[in-house]
Amino acid sequence: MARIPAPVAAVRSAVRRCLADLPTDALVLVACSGGADSLSLAAAARFVLGRAGLVTVDHGLQEGSDRRARSVAAWARDAGFDPVRVSTVTVTGRPGGPEAAARTARYEALEAAAGEFGAAAVLLGHTRDDQAETVLLALARGAGPRGLSGMPERRGVFRRPMLDVARADTRKACAALGLAPWEDPHNTDPAYARSRVRGTALPTLVAELGPAVVGNLARTAALVAVDNAALDELAAAALEQSRSAAGLSVPVLAGLLAAVRGRVLHRWARELGAPGGALAYSHVIALDALVTGWHGQGSVFLPAGIGVERRGSDLVRVVPAHIK
Structure with missing residues (x-):
């Protein structure tokens, strides 16, 4: 019996480990752009799983993207x-830069497909290198512990089996399996911050x-994520203990x-209606100064026209004068 190439075995093992908790007949979708990461993931999922579907998203941002999507399908x-x-999906007209808008549109489409088909999970092809890049970007942006925790292995229906797999191994896996991955020009476009980090x-x-x-950067993300989870659990309990009739x-x-x-x-500000994407460190520091x-x-x-002030021994929400 021929020996399975190590990169192929690494991706297959990662998929098995990530999905070990699911029933054998559960439907799992793979998000696949046709690049080496997602293509090797798709091949592994098809080998490992009893039921595997695939979704490819056409962002319409490059000439021929529709042909690429049809080819993957x-x-x-x-x-x-x-x-x-x-x-x-339609990316233009969405808030944020092109990367953020495309990401939001992509996740919405994948989540909709999972709901339509009744999928137990959607697999994403992010690798250890992607995680390291995410940590570097978070450091550069001063994102704090939440940003430094990187991409979670699981969030909702989404799972990332390959966060411990090197990007180079996904390319080697494709070569071993005779697969020809698509090279996304955005990955080398210096207009994008992640491309500059990668290149x-x-x-x-x-x-x-x-x-x-x-690997050290990716491991840092895993360690910080564990600490974040513990602090978030403490904060959830502390928020309930801090509530008063007027506010906090x-x-x-x-x-x-x-x-x-x-x-x-931060949690309380979100409860009041402040959108997470606009709620900055400076806002939380200003609230903390009231205490x-x-x-x-x-x-x-x-953000969103929300005012908070200190009244006696409470923090309370107020309606700013300019919107009364």
């Missing part, structure tokens, strides 16, 4: 995937610090550890 049907879906920043770190830096109790908040109090204030640095300052203004 045709390969999937020939390989035995069922169902197979080409989801065409210049991370390779420079590897050259200066050694190849282990990629300042004395209770003042008695919390700073790391927990910041999370409590720990109180000297009679006025209201703190959060």
Whole structure:
């Protein structure tokens, strides 16, 4: 019996491990662009799973993207995937930059397909290298522990089996299986921050610090994610303990550890209606100052026209004067 090439075995093992909790007859969808990462993931899923479907998303951002999507779908049907879906999305007109808008549209399409087909999970092809890049971007943006925790292995219906698999191994797996991956030109376009990290920043770190830096960055994300989960659990309980008839109790908040109090204030701001994408570190710091640095300052203004002020021993929501 021929020996399975190590990269092929690595991707297959990652898929088995990630989906070990699902029933053998559960339908799993693979999100596949046709690139080496998602193509090797799709091949592994088809080998490992009893039921595997595939979704490829056409963002319409490149000439011929529709042909590429149809080609991926045709390969999937020939390989035995069922169902197979080409989801065409509209990216223009969405908030955020082109990367964020495309990502939002893609996840919406994948989630809709999972709901339509009754899939137990949707597999995403992010690798250890992607995780390392995410950590570097988070560091550069001052994102804090939540950003440094990187991409979770699981969130909702989505799962990322290959966060411990090197990108180079996905290419080797494709070569071993005779698969011809598509090279997305956006991955090398310096207009995108992630492309610059991928093409210049991370390779420079590897050259200066050694190849282990990629795995070390990815492991940092895993370690920080565990700590974040613990702090979030503490913050959820502390938020309930901090509630008062008017809003939040300042004395209770003042008695919390700073790391927990910041999370409590962030959660409360979200409850009040502040959108997560617009709620910044500066907003939480301003709320915290109402607790720990109180000297009679006025209201703190959060995104979406939300005001918060200190009244006696409480933080309370107020309606800003300009929108009364």
